[in-house]
Amino acid sequence: MIPKSSIISAFTGMGMCLVLWQGLAAAVHRTILPSPIQVIPVFAGSLFGELGCHFLASTGRVLSAMAIAVLTAVPIGLGLGQMRNIDRFFSPLIAIIYPIPKIVFLPVIYVMFGITDISKVLLIAIIIFFQILVVVRDEAAALPKELILSVRSLGAGRRALFRYVYLPASMPAVLTALRISVGTSVAVLFIAEQSLTAYGLGYYIFVETYQVLRYPEMYAGIMAMGLLGLILYAAIAGLENRVSRHLSRDEYR
């Protein structure tokens, strides 16, 4: 699924990270920068305890946000890509909202949806929504007319076109958009979790450890958050590889 070389490179990267960290820790030599030798045992020890709970809470939020974004943005994007008139009407609106950093809407969302998990999930979902919406729309609009006509001539109506043409055509782009959004999503999650919750890595890092000066634990939290981003990124890249097999040209037998 994922090429061996990229797995090796991932581990090499992690190793280099640890070496750099160790070097910096030794050079700075202060409690605000504990060495990985100090942090890793804390990380390993609490991963199946307190930290693990926060990790799961954060993972749940990101995954729900992704699911909501995909399930809404894909159909709307496919619709806009097929119906040029409606697309022309909405595209100025989308073009304006798309680049706005959605985190600024956090207070608005809290006011509208209350201080619940829904608000945090929704904020991240909105960010991913626009990323996916734009690529799916463009992908659907770029499908050759002849391809659609050919498939229609095989008897396909809207349902079959969606299932056999539009959906598989937009899958690689959806996954690419999702993968690119992982960084922003985790970053926004971190900020959103810093207040008005009692669970999540953002809360753990900011409230439970940073504010009470538990530095090794804070770094364990940072590691967990980094790991969350990394796992999501790698998992999506793996899926992307699977659905984009036709794009590699070495399949000839």
Next chain:
Amino acid sequence: MIHVADLGFSYSNRKPLFNAYNWKAGEGETWSIIGPSGCGKTTLLYLLAGLLHPTEGDIRIAGHRISRPRPKTGLVLQDHGLLPWATIGNNVLLGFKIRQLYGHDARHTPDDAQLDTQTIEETVTYWLDRLGLSRLKDAYPSTASIGQRQRAAIARTLALNPDLLLLDEPFSSLDAPTRADLQDLLIQLHGEASGKRMTRVLVTHDINEAVYMGSRILVLGKRVNVSPVVFENPGAGRESYRQMPQFSRQCEALLALLGQNS
């Protein structure tokens, strides 16, 4: 088989391509449609396929007025129209997948279509083999040559057992030997049991192709088409026709006729 009655058609805000146009094609006949670009030959084919709708008049195929793509009509376009993300084998399977999705609903699937997996597998295997694509079953279209892709498009269409095969300049992006090869293939298929009663309409701008492939040739003109101009070409339908002196005479005669019409 095909019954075009009082057809009127124009794209919005443009001069009409057809006006009170009548044309008939019998079952099992092989037609070529030729004319200069912009004369409406592809439009006519799309109208027959149910992908466009007449502005006036109507088109009946096998007795039924068509308002949407008809399941027993096959269509092959110049740009093969294969799904790039599916293997050649899965592309040939696509029509059956679509039929299985809808089931026997009388709109998307012909009543006599077999939808059990084994029959489908056998049919797909037969057509892949018949068009020399067995080795490419698991390859993606991007790795196949243009000729092979066009073969796959033909296999995909013929696997559904159409009684009317519409082709829109199917060979114009192929090199000369591959083109000749596929023209011969279509002629052979017409002689085979599976293609016996199949009516074929091929749109082309190539005089040689029109004469080689169509025993009757419909000539369209640059101005609005009002009455059909039909060029009879009874010699077509044999692979040896290309070498006959009669073939080149017919090509010249058709060229002259095209000159008068444009």
